Amino acid sequence: MSGALLEVRDLAVEVATRSGPARVVDNVTFAVRTGEVLGVVGESGCGKSMTMMSLLGLLPPGARVAGGTAEMDGRDLLALSGKELRAVRGGRVGMVFQDPMTSFNPVMRIGDQLAEGLRQHRGMSRAAAWRTAGELLAVVGIPGARERLASYPHELSGGMRQRVMIAMGISCHPPLLIADEPTTALDVTIQAQIVDVIRDLRAEMGMSIVWITHDLALIAGLADRIIVLYAGIVVEEAGVDDLYERPTHPYTGALLRSLPTLEETGAARLPSIAGSPPDPGRRPPGCPFAPRCALREARCETAVPPLMPVAPGASHRVACWVTGSGA
């Protein structure tokens, strides 16, 4: 683990709404180091997917990057042309999405869909691409890989489709793989299989992975570092052990406490967080978590706290007026 592969600074994303632009990602800064798994954790609407989509030029209509930079290979991804971005997507950055059924072309054989990327990005011949596609399916653990190339997406189960999606994501040996809730739609025993496949691939290929999820249990065993998003801002960033042992932002702590576990705790009631996350478009003026926070003080409601190290020089950073050291 060494230098940064990707450095995102002050990223902002706005979505057009009837009442004007809403800032759904604000001031997001983070780095992905070479070879690490970075977990991006948050609830629906926290901006975790928007952040990643903006890096790849895949924002939905109506959403736009409103500021910031994202440096990779000495270039700013946010400033690239459509053509340059196409070379990055699938080439330098692989992608795995939550729902492979809507990400595949339903009328193309999966072999052709895999081969398309290989020919485009790696300049392979038709025959070589088809052969490599078969090898890739074997790598992700699809039984009878060569025969499966001729299948259409609807002929595969959800778990198998997600394996194909992963094969496609890694087909050009990208240094960075972005996985957006890749196992959320899968059953738990299939999820364990997929997590295993990705873990092995990472050990073999040494790529960096950004794993976007809402599942704090799943990411615990996967990530090296984690950033926690709430209402479009990074509220905490820490090494994985640090985060689970010493969650410092009140939101992270409350979230972890509210999870039921397989361990018997004896507690009849779960400690819950009152209220619900704010609308992405209607963030309160101060800390976005303030309305739900048990530690709320007056200044929390007026100014957004900056993301600061918990101690001088610490890599554990938190955006909180009360529990942060910047207090």
Next chain:
Amino acid sequence: MTTLPPATATAIESAPCLRISGLQKHYHVRLGAFGTRHATVHALDDFSLEVIRGETLSLVGESGCGKSTAGMAILQLYRPTAGSVLFDGVDLCTLAEKEMRPLRRRLQVIFQDPYSTLNPRMTVGEAVGEPAAHHRGLAGPALRAEVERLLGDVGLAAPFAKRFPHELSGGQRQRVAIARALACAPEFVVCDEAISALDVSVQAQIINLLQDLQERYRLTFLFIAHDLAVVRHISTRVAVMFLGRLAELAPKQRLFSAPRHPYTRALLSAVPEPDPVRERARKRQILAGEVPSPMAPPPGCRFHTRCPIATDVCRAEVPAWRDLGAGHWIACHHA
């Protein structure tokens, strides 16, 4: 609701609320471009258990295992193709829809996605008031007071009665769906993935709410879910299903600490826990392969194609659903 003298009430506590035996649901489907091939989906087979009054019985298993089908078949929302469901001395499976209607008040359901079950053009007050008016004959000021009381029960302030579903958050909508089920003053409620779609920070609120309401109104829950951590927290007993059949049933404590069925063990071992140190150290038992198709379930034990300890007898004979004592039931030749 009828009030019973205390002595009778205690006697009823331990009595089963529902006695289900041999419940089966098969669908006939047509396949192929011209629908000329026929097949039978074995969605639910030989489902037998008792639901005890006041308990939370959880049904767990992976998608397609028949857990929702079981819930719907018990409520007669899908008519079972065989078996019986005894409720209050009556076999629900033999009732015509018209005879079933008065019982529907007592048997309610809460679904996963209240956005698709609430009428978008009805206010919250209308949605919650409708079942109270229909089943309990409330009207006018009495109905309005009841709606306000029900909303209070689920933690929503009175002004919410004037709102529409699209103005609410996911957690608030689920509260409305719960209030609507409560409006019937039910005895038995099927919670079909009722908290699965909620955000983590909201999920705990709804779990607590369901537990409070159960205590207050002595509700019996059939809790259908796939999240085993939630199930561990909320259940009295847990039943595990695989491909349309019950695999194991035991009191919660026992199922989680001493699972006997190889499928239950694999399922528990696949659940990640929010603890990085333990997760890294953990040895996972990863099940090979996938769930077979319910259109062609394997002969013998339906789990044998993925089972690490399967033998010849598993491939040939369906294991009997047998009692291991202490409320622990299992369908496995080798456990």
